[in-house]
Amino acid sequence: MSTEKIPYKIYLSEDELPKQWYNVRADMQKKPAPLLNPATLNPVTPQELGAVFCDELVKQELDETTPYIDIPEEIQSFYKMYRPSPLVRAYCLEKTLGTPAKIYYKFEGNNTSGSHKLNSAIAQAYYAKKQGLKGVTTETGAGQWGTALSMACSYFDLDCKVYMVKCSYEQKPFRREVMRTYGASVTPSPSMTTEVGRKILAEFPDTNGSLGCAISEAVEAATSTEGYRYVLGSVLSQVLLHQTVIGLETKTAMDKYGIKPDIIIGCAGGGSNLGGLIAPFMGEKLRGVADYNIIAVEPASCPSLTRGVYAYDFCDTGKVCPLQKMYTLGSGFMPSANHAGGLRYHGMSAILSELYDQKLMSAVSVEQTAVFEAAQKFARVEGILPAPESSHAIKVAIDEALKCKETGEEKTILFGLTGTGYFDMYAYQAYNDGKMSDYIPTDEELQKSFASLPKTN
């Protein structure tokens, strides 16, 4: 253990930044189940995926054996514009809590997308450009992913079409303007621009839209337009691969100061941040060289790991994507209207689902009001105004630190602070006004939702 005083923020130098992503599947003895073609129920082929995704990304999606994959120079250069992100020692939070625990967080919010999403957006845009494509399509809910992708596309001069869930499009006009500032076109979903959109609108003319529906529209737009492919900001194994820069930087910084986390905590929606943060630590766990207590935190209102089933499911409402085996609430699941922020996807990354099923990590769910209470406490002492998503991890980090206060244990806690809440002030306003509410779906509701699972399981 280094005796050097730990600074408030540890920044790596540019030459310490990761030059390769880490593919955790290479160290998994039992791999995630393969993606299936929904028509044939056979594993999807690279050719089939190539109609939707860029060729190089298809390769990464299906590669289960190569442990390290080179980060192209151009992506490394872009990373240098906003990375390394700081690993912060939460001295002020520790003091406020009066805990003997040592708390660290990896802060990914210091870029205009406001979150870690840019790490994968730039990679996906790069491979699209390299393939000579004209542009990419995607969906966005809360807007972080759409913003990140518009930034990445602007950098590589690629066209970027974003399908934004209709209620977000209307409630978050500022996110929309950030995307437009970066040159993206933003369409509220469902829209009349796609067949699936027209079909959904005909059936539900007053729908507010959903992520699953926006995915279907974006996929259709990509596959029906020459020179376009679809890109996705979470869930996929390629996305988790790119996001390992978070964990790799964290591990390098911790190793430098001789710090070993006992507990690693991350919020989990589709799993991109958590998967990226824990990857190198999970790798050590899989190889049996170290052990860590890894905790996924999800909203009680969208509890895919804690209350979902491990089964093949559709990734989108339109059922055009491959089937993925994952912890899921069923593709028909919609979080209740009071749910603020992201983490509203019905499923979970296949990699994380398999690791969770193997009991290599645990999961807890937390309620919204308690999450905002933790967010406010954190903001007031650590200065950063956290995103609602990130605040799920803060809540559990505080809980664990308070347990240490009771037991006197000096545990080292690491959590992922995925982003900032500047575009979530409606939710903060509801909290400040005492108008925030909680909702936990009933067992009956979940059973009904599970009924939307494909009959192939």
Place this chain on the structure above:
Amino acid sequence: MSTEKIPYKIYLSEDELPKQWYNVRADMQKKPAPLLNPATLNPVTPQELGAVFCDELVKQELDETTPYIDIPEEIQSFYKMYRPSPLVRAYCLEKTLGTPAKIYYKFEGNNTSGSHKLNSAIAQAYYAKKQGLKGVTTETGAGQWGTALSMACSYFDLDCKVYMVKCSYEQKPFRREVMRTYGASVTPSPSMTTEVGRKILAEFPDTNGSLGCAISEAVEAATSTEGYRYVLGSVLSQVLLHQTVIGLETKTAMDKYGIKPDIIIGCAGGGSNLGGLIAPFMGEKLRGVADYNIIAVEPASCPSLTRGVYAYDFCDTGKVCPLQKMYTLGSGFMPSANHAGGLRYHGMSAILSELYDQKLMSAVSVEQTAVFEAAQKFARVEGILPAPESSHAIKVAIDEALKCKETGEEKTILFGLTGTGYFDMYAYQAYNDGKMSDYIPTDEELQKSFASLPKTN
């Protein structure tokens, strides 16, 4: 000159951070003119100022001779939560412009206040706490300062009352919510809570408010409430003193790599950022050890340096503050309604006004549409979405870099990127929709406004 490759971002280590602020007045042979008591027209005494400001801050305000003033440990600790700020080499912008110039910017936006304002807010809150006060009052326009102060007060558990210019209060509900999240009370100004507010409302019931009016209300609220003092986010010499952390960090980082800027550019509203950025460079200039081309950039719609007069003027609409000799448009001046963002104060820091009058720096004014054009260009290649205020400096930095392209000169350009534009998306939307307009006040309008100057000049 160091031959080491300059990284994209230079971060100082914690032990390289400034431990003292630099008081540029100590190196000025001709000092700024003293503040005057508007009733007696004599220089204000520390006792008189002490009724409005904290004692230690009064000392700093009046100290013209001490070159270095220790930064208290507690403030240094807080600085470590969000400082050092990065000094960024704008490699991507240089490439896009095709200029041989080397462009650097000091980025102050990576904290929740979204700007450099936190550097002085934490100092002022600290001295208020140390004096045993219950709280502080202030005004805010665009909202950066109010946010910064609410963060600082929350950290030291001080009450914080913010008078927010009424039109901003209504148009920027998100800024308001950030302040509330940090525990501040926010009142739209003019309000019925003060005598001056009631008087203005009686005369102009439909007024949208102004910065000058909000200052008057905040001063009244402080001086009429036991245990409160007033604090201000710009213009004052104490604020420029605290903001020298920007310039000191920049100079240390540049010296480390053997970089010497030829041109230093900053936006100027009240002058806090520009004064802080240039201080150590101006010090060298004043001592005759180095020369720099220093440029203040202001909006063409509020051109205090380029078209104002150098005269004693009121700092606020209610005329309760001391008179200050400065470049001013008259305290009755209001920028036209189309003006977006900050930089709307009628006057300018006394220190900068005197340096400008001595021709130690120059000033240019730029129009709004051109500023947003520069902002968008910058955002698309450098990733950061700049605040409208900061974008004034970007505009002139780009202009200077393009001059170098014509002449082939490899000049080194440094500019201050004061903050982010996340809460300015209405303005970006106007620009994206092609609805942004420019306005330059006519000579007649300015003459009319100069008529509001006190007769004492």
